[in-house]
Amino acid sequence: MSAAPSPPPELVTLTVDGRAVSVPAGTLVWDACEKAGVFVPVYCAHKKMDPVAVCRMCLIEVGTMPKLQPACATVVQAGMEVRTATDRVQRFRQGNMEFLLLNHPLDCPVCDRGGECDLQDFAQRYGPPRSRTAITGKVHFDKARPLSDRIMLDQERCILCWRCVRYCDEITGDRAIVLQERAVHTVVDTFEGRPLTGPFQGNLPEVCPVGALTHTAYRFRSRPWDLQRTPSVCPGCSYGCTVGIDSRDNAVVRFVSQDNPDVDDSWLCDRGRYGFPELNRQDRVLTAELSLEGPVRAVGALEAVGAAARALAGVLERHDPDQVACLGTPQMTNEEAFCLQWLGRDVIGTPHLDHQLEPWPDLAPDEFRLAIRELEDCDTVVVLGERPEAATPVLTLRLYKAERKRGRQVLRIAADADPTELAGRVRDRGRVGVVAHEADRDRARAVATALAAANGSVHRLTLTEGMNGRGCKDLGLLPGLGPGYRRLDRAGMHGRAILAAAAEGRLRALVVVGPNPEMEQDPAYEAAIARVPLVVALTPVRGLLSRHAQALLPGRTMAEKQGTVTSSEGRVQRIRVALQPRIGAPPPELRLLVELGRSLGGTWESAPLATPAFDVICDAVPAYRGTRGGLRAAWPGTGGAA
Ligand code: SF4
Ligand code: SF4
Ligand code: FES
Incomplete structure (x- = not known):
């Protein structure tokens, strides 16, 4: 900006x-x-x-x-x-700790915060060596009281630091938690005892320095020293919040926030934070399966790749490549998305490839010129409809911060509001940001154009669907646009048109990478893929796709692989292996896609690992150079590298 x-x-x-x-x-x-x-x-x-x-x-x-x-x-x-x-400071700290522990229960051994509790740590470091209070003389309060289905409160453990109260005032603005009563009877509780309902409750246990507020989903699950901790990116949406994936016995037990001031500002939404059970799903595709010539049989993954390649080659000998299509998913890594578009366009020779259902015309990097952090520097932020905040909830906290702490104007308007009437509502002439969901891309452009005429400096932020919807677009997993938004001569079919062609029997083969929740929930999806004679599917979980594939290849969840993903604002961030694949597990998806392309005669220069594949991407899309370390891609005219 x-x-x-x-x-x-x-x-x-x-x-x-x-x-x-x-x-x-x-x-x-x-x-x-x-x-x-x-x-x-x-x-x-x-x-x-x-x-x-x-x-x-x-x-x-x-x-x-x-x-x-x-x-x-x-x-x-x-x-x-x-x-x-000084001695005076140390004497004071010891006395203060004694007061804080006066009525604190002796339940560290069963407290979920044990091992990562500031009260426990400071008691050891600064507290008196022994208690002068009789255990029987303590004042007791409520223990293990649910504030919602997500958060548990133990009033006895509370040290009345006010952090939770201030969080609900300064950060979310819902004022859901208050202090009640006076003196030694003071307790934290919800306002009028109402259950918590907000979408950002999961930050409370992290804000609380002790074990008074805890996650219901994490109760008695683990001690911190038993956890493997892996920095990664939340897969819940395209906002790109940084998370720590904490796992134990090779299962994810929680997501914790990691402060990224440019993106999440240390907060997660509940949808993202509590979405981790998806990574522990048991209905997995763990081995390759073939049913090309008879009943389903389990085979090795590379054998299945070879058989799938021979079947695809057979289709291409008898039919035009136009009768083959590739469908990806915005949950793919950049490396996989780039590889799938290479497989579709360069190897198979089809123009029909996509990662989403609906067409989004006039895509260009200008739609994400505005960075998330720059929202705070805009004099006015115009938000079109409810979809941006519904799709990427932590955006709401950034907007509230811009409004409350920076005094900015946040103007929420209907997505179909008349752009020409907006100029009069913008409080100060100056920098204006326009935030929209990708479904309202054309309206956002109209609003930006109208405001630019009146205000001058207007930049847009467009929120995409799926963890890596932006990366799929940047890298050309779209019809008619190659890597780097390069316009192509051949305009292929978009996702919905591919499904329609399949349902009408016009497709001879489909290569599909899943899961793609948006597509799989569409009523047309199952009927469409069921009509295609050859479906080569690569997916980590069982469902419609695995049921209809003649060549089924086992995929990995985002916690089992490495690679990069690109958030809505164009920030390229790394995901890492948090759950180790079992011994003898099939190779990662990227390798299977590369082998499929090579078996069909394609030339892939990179070794089939994520880091070299990223170099191949950078050669094709120079805007991605210099993004290592979690920076934004530097598209011409967008600033980038922030
Ligand atoms: S953050 Fe925890 S310790 Fe502090 S007031 Fe709230 S419940 Fe009590
Ligand atoms: S806003 Fe999106 S990326 Fe951030 S925590 Fe929520 S779901 Fe995850
Ligand atoms: S008074 Fe300073 S940290 Fe509480």
């Missing part, structure tokens, strides 16, 4: 435990300590929320000030002398 560069911030130099450190004016002492490499314990402070300084855990000495000061709420001053480890 063409924002005027802001002047460099004025730097302030102070000392922390004798170490000089320079930070921008306005920085909190807590952040300055972190920059100086000095750890200060906190409970109520949170990087994404305003300070309230209620827990007193972070008190430190400052210069000659007579009282200890909260590091989380004190702003640095030039020449300030901060001392974090």
